[in-house]
Each structure stands twice: as structure tokens, then as C-alpha cells.
Amino acid sequence: MELSKHYEPKEAEKKWQAYWEKQGIYRFDPKSKKEPFSCDTPPPTVSGKMHIGHAMAYSQADYVMRFQRMLGKNIFYPFGFDDNGLATERFVEKKCNIRARDIPRPEFIKICLNETKEAEKELKKDWSSLGISPDWSINYRTIDEWCRKTSQRSFLDLYRKGREYRKEAPTIWCPKCQTAIAQVELEDKEETSFFNHILFGLENSNKKLEIATTRPELLPSCVAVFVNPDDKRYKGLIGKNAVVPLFDYKVPIKRDKRADPEKGTGIVMCCTFGDLVDIEWWSAYNLPLKISITIDGVMNGLAGKYKGLKINDARKEIIEDLKSNNFMVKQEQITHTLNVHERCGTEVEFLVTKQWFLKYLDIKDKLLEAGNKLNWYPKHMKVRYDNWVNGLQWDWCLSRQRFYGVPIPVWYCEKCDEVILAKEENLPVDPTTDKPPVNKCPKCGCDKLIPEKDVFDTWATSSLSPMIATKWKEDDKFFNKMIPMSLRSNGHDIITFWLFNTVVKMLLHEDKLPWKDVMINGHALDPKGKKMSKSKGNIVEPKVVLEKHGSDAMRFWAASAKLGSDIPYQEKELVSGKKMMTKMWNASKFAIMNLKGYNPKKTKLEIIDKWIFSKLNKLIKACTDSFLEYDFSRTKSETERFFWQQFCDNYLEIVKDRLYNSADYSKEAVDSAHYTLYNTTLAILKLMAPILPHITEEIYHLYFAEIEGLKSIHVSDWPKYQKGLADEKAELAGDNAVSIISAVRKFKSEKNLSLNKPIKTLIIKCDEKTKKDLNSVLKDIKKTVKAEEIVFGDKAEIECQEDIKLGIEM
């Protein structure tokens, strides 16, 4: 290959990406006896675009995998796509201009599989352009046959283990998406609203009770009124009945400490259901159920004349009627935080519907213990997991009233509601089109079996990612070999669901941990350090960045983030990555030019060569140790600094004379220079290879690959720390040489002289011991600073040809 003047990332990166794939460099070898190292990375959603945050997170996981590969491990690095669930349903509906509910589900799934396949091709291109190194042949799609099968299997297994139950229960409901949603899918939203002070009647009395509420439309759902037991104002009321205005019926007045005397008037109405506390009261006091809102978010018959009105319209009308009937005392404008569905921003309701739940509130202890057993990087991220587990209030609602997703594999007996499970050998099934495994209900003999229409929450499937990848219940030997996986790479924002749910599933199914280590990555922020969001319009598109600067430069930036912490995206950081690459290119070019025809063999080393080896050796140890702790940013910065400051600025400058004027040196000294240059350059390339995979590969193939006899730097050995290379004496001598060279440089710089300017005499003043040390590197100093002679004297000075003098005191 020719040594071109510049490195062109655009062409080179594409070329190497294609080469890696063609050569199968990143293939997992199932037969290998080598120790496996596996990684569970998040499957990106097909409906979304690649975000700079993705680019960062996936790059970070990739550094680790590339490092582990170079350590000689058998790398198991699958890559999945999440094409299951609401987001995909919307994506496909929009793209094909169809409506899911108008078509039979298997057909819609088929369309989705086709559409998402196309989208995934594009996404695979995007993700490949990051230069990540998964084995693309081990892939999964959360809606594919294997994933549906595994997801349904998981359901059957947990049902048999007594972990799943179907129950009519208050669920968090999104009226827009018309589905139950999970606690974790909620988002806060600030809104201005009115605190309506409404007058309730008091049974057998003319007195009125003033109650403040933001939800007057729930008056027909009012089932009780609460006051605080310590609230002296209302002591007399407890046990009596209040009369609901407009609807004119009686509800009991009860006491409960959850009623806050400071809020509103201190009297609160309990409706089924306005919020979580209502649900608590409802179940704690056995209150009746009065649902006045339908699943579509419309008032029902219970609302009387307001029937058929949407929630917001009903609120307006009821407020008007309250006013005109003199039930309204006042309206206070307030800002309060509402729970909305994160996907659509709709205010959620609490409705009673039949849903499937996974019971886990009873195993909080086990879940906390599992969290303790995982190795968290960084450590403090475990707190988020613990907080989440401790704060759980609901079992996991597994069912969703969506059309598209993994079907829940059950039928019900119309008569006795017996649950009929699908047979495992028939999975995956779709009850809406497949026949049930029996003709009659085994319990009552009824022959009318009703298919379950609901599908699973997407997390119910994606939480199986380690099981999906390792062939759970299909290849026990492989599964047992691979689980726990080595590593989960996970953003800090999804600790509470993806990570947590995965722990739950593996624990309940196999009583195992899904992985040994978890590495939590931070977010990419905008240049000002703010969170990126569509509404702020501050999103940085990775595609643009990659086009402009290339993947290595982007990866160099992403490697500067300390694990777990967010970093602002700053273009100048990419500039330093590009500079690093240019420098690497040029330094390597220099080495390769001077190593032409060189056959590496061990030689006796010069002191200055021992010096750079000893320093390099320390660097290798530091880099290896920090990489083993997933601290790639340290590896990056230490290598960068060594490369630039020690290797380029000093070592290469010193070694030049031996390379250029080899006739002036012994054969041994020249061999030593070649040997050192070869091995140090190669080691630096290897240390940077996980972070800058393309340029290191390009340079490797310019020269080293042939000699080393390997197809890729990425399957070469990670540099090893060698005790024998540590040489404190040589380090001291080399450091002394560098200080003298620096002093001369400073002198020349201050005198506005070129560094090339020859010096007549350099006089060094130092003690006898230093003098002895310096003797071993004196020629190196002399040649590097272009001194005609170096002498030791009582008075330190540098004498230039123009008679400029400066001395060096050690």
C-alpha cells in the first residue's frame, strides 16, 4: 500500500467496515474453547432515528468489546432491533397508510415484519457506520418468530410458577391510546388548572362543606369525603354523610391521615378514580366503585346529563352548572403536575379493567439482593435501582390493549372463565386466528372458547434479551454456558425498566442473574450542557457529524466521557479527535518509512530505547487496568498523552538522528532504534484500536499486518505488561535527557531562534551521579539539540554560534 500524505476517513472507514464484515472478523465462534465475553446492548427501536446519544452509548460499549476481543476472549456480541409495540405500530400505519385494527393481526404483523425489515436495513447501515463490532449474524427482532416464541414461553413458564394473574383492577389508563400502561410509562407535565371550591351539602343540616377539587367532572364518581383526624375544624363531621352537589346523593365522611389539612379546605373528595390515593382509600375502606368515565375518555351513564361528553367538556359544563346553582365558592388558578402518558402526552385516568399482572411486589428483597450481586460501573448507579425497587407500588401490568405486539397465548372459557394456555410446542401462536389447543373447556366442558386479544407490554419481550440471545429453552447447554452474560450496557435513564425488568425475568425463570457486570452510560447533551429534545430543537444528528468528521473522530469524543456521566456535544472535541488521527497518521508514516525492509528481532537496547519502553510498559498497565474496570476514558486520555508528549515530541525527535545518520552509529544501536520504533508504534496503535478502529486498522495494514501475519489489528493481542521492561534507571536517564532538551528548546524559543539552530557548546552543571547517568544519553541529547559539543562545567551555559549563552543546571 502507498503512503499517502493524508488519511481520508470517509473512504477508509467504509472500506474497513466492509472488510470486517466480509472477513468475519467479529464472528462469534461457538466451538471455541476460549473464555467467552458477552454483551447485552439495547435493541434500538425501528421507528426512531439514530440519535447522537445512541452513537455515544454504542461506541462506549464497543470500546469494551474490542478490548476484550484483543484480550483473546471469544466475543459474543449480538445485535437486536426492537420492532415490537406501539411505536412500531404507529410507524407502519403511517408509512403504509393503513389502520392496524382494519386488518387481521397476523397480516398486520406480516406487513410490519416487511416494513421493519426495510427500516432495519437502513438502521443497520447507520449503526455500522459507527464502526461498532457486533456479530451481525447473531441478531434478533423483538417481533420475529423466535422472540414471540420466547416471550410467550416466558408467559407460560411464569403462569405455571404462579407468578401471573388476571384481575380486574384499577389500572393506569391512557384514553387516547386506549390501553393500560405501566407506572414507568408516565411522565410529569406541568399545567395550569383551577382549584374549584365547591359546596357539598351535609345530611340533615343546612350547613355546607367547602371542598376544593381540580376534577369536578368526577363528582358522579365521588364515593366518600375525607378529613384529617387531627383537623379540629371538622371533628364533628366524621361519621355523617355529605351530599354531592348537582348529583344529589350521599357519601360518608371519613377520617384519614392522608387528607392534608393544609391543602384546599382540608376536606377532600374521594372518587373512583382520580389519583393513586383514591385507589388506596377505595381498597382500604371498601368503598363502592363508581366509574363515570369510559375507556374512550367519555362520560358514561353515571354522569347523567353529561353522558357522552369528553372529560374536558364535561368539566366545563359541570363548572358552569355549579356556578349557576351557587355551588361554586371560588376558583383559584394553580399550576400543578399531572401524570401523562409519555408517548402521547395525554392525561391518564385510572380505570378498572381486566389485565394480566406479574406478581413481584412480594420479592422486593430478592430483587434488592440481585442488585447487590451485580457489579455496577459506576457504583453509585445501583442507588437508582434500589430506589426504584423500594418505591414499587404495583405489580407489573403485562397486558396492553394494542393490536400489534406479541399476543398473549391464552383462551378463556366463555362460561367459567377458565384460562386455557397455548401448548408450548405450538408457539408462537396468535389466539385471534389460531385454534385453541383443546375443543372444550377442561373444567366445565363448555365448547365456546374466547381468544385473548391483548398483547404484551413491549418490555415483557425486550426484558428477555439475554434469554433471546442465548437460546433459552432451546439449547440448554449454550444457555448455561453463556448465562450470566458478562456485561449489560445500559443508559442511566432505563435502569428502572429495561435493566430492572430483565433482572426480574431472569430471576423468576431461572433464579439467576442475567449478567455479571453492568456498565451505565450517560447522555449526550447539547453544546450548552442541556438535555437534547425535539421541542428545544437542539438535537444533534449523528449522521451529519459522521459525514463531516468520520466515525473515529466521533468515537474519540464519546471516549472522553467518564463512564456514567453526561457529556455536552462539542464540535471542538471532534477537532481534537481529528488532530489525534492526523498525528497518528504522520507518526506512523515516519515509523513505517524508516522501518522499510525491517525484520523484527530482539536486540540489545540503548538506554533511551529502554526509557521509552519502560514508560510504555507503565502506560500499558494503566490502560489495561482501567479498561478492565470499563474506564475507557482513562485509557484514551493516558494513551493520547503518552503518544503525543512522550512518544512524538520527545522520543521520535531523539531517535531521528540514529535513523537518518545510521552510519554514525553501531549496528546494535541502529537495530535497537528499529526494534523500539516497531514495537512502540505497534503498541500505541493497539492501545488506540478499540477507540479508533478504522485508522488503526488502516495503518496496521500499511505495514504491520503482513509481518504480524494477521487479518486485522482487532484480532491481534492487546499489549502486555512485561516486568522485564520496567527500568527505573533508564527512565531517570531519559527523563534527565528530556529536561535538558526542554531547557534548550526554551532557551531557543525565548531568543526567537529556530529549534534547528546549531549550538556550539552546551555546558551542563550537575553533580557527579547525574553526570554518570547522563553519559548514557549524552549523544542523544547532543544530536537532538544540535549541539556541537556538550561539556560538564561549574557554570552552566549554552553557547550558540552567534555567541549566545545559556547554561543548564540539573
Next chain:
RNA sequence: GGGCCCAUAGUCUAGUGGCUAUGAUGUCGCCUUUACACGGCGAAGGUCCCCGGUUCAAAUCCGGGUGGGCCCACCA
């Protein structure tokens, strides 16, 4: 309301008890030197957020505060 993280030159950042506080970027001066001007050498730039404590010694450990970010809870 509870918890976690963070605060270091204009900007980003390293540094977890011990030299003159690291490096990058930016600014300024000089240097065309056969790897590289996408470079080299050098200079300027700091109350290490504030207050108190521990210690021979604190950017670092402890307590309190201030400011920023995040998670959770509450949100009639």
C-alpha cells in the same frame, strides 16, 4: 419531601491526603525543522463554589451552606 451526582484558567477537563494543581481548546509571541503548519517551542491565564472542622499537611476527608443536573415520591 427523600435520595444520587456534580462544582478546578474564557470553555471542556485530569487529579481522592504530600513537589510549582493535569491536559485540551481558545488567546498571545516565536519557529517553514527531511512524520506532521491539521505542526513545533514558549508565554499569559486559577480565591480548585462559600463557611467551618479533622490533620504536621486538604482541590482531595468530615459537617453545614450556595448553585446546577438527575432519579423517586407527592401533586384533592
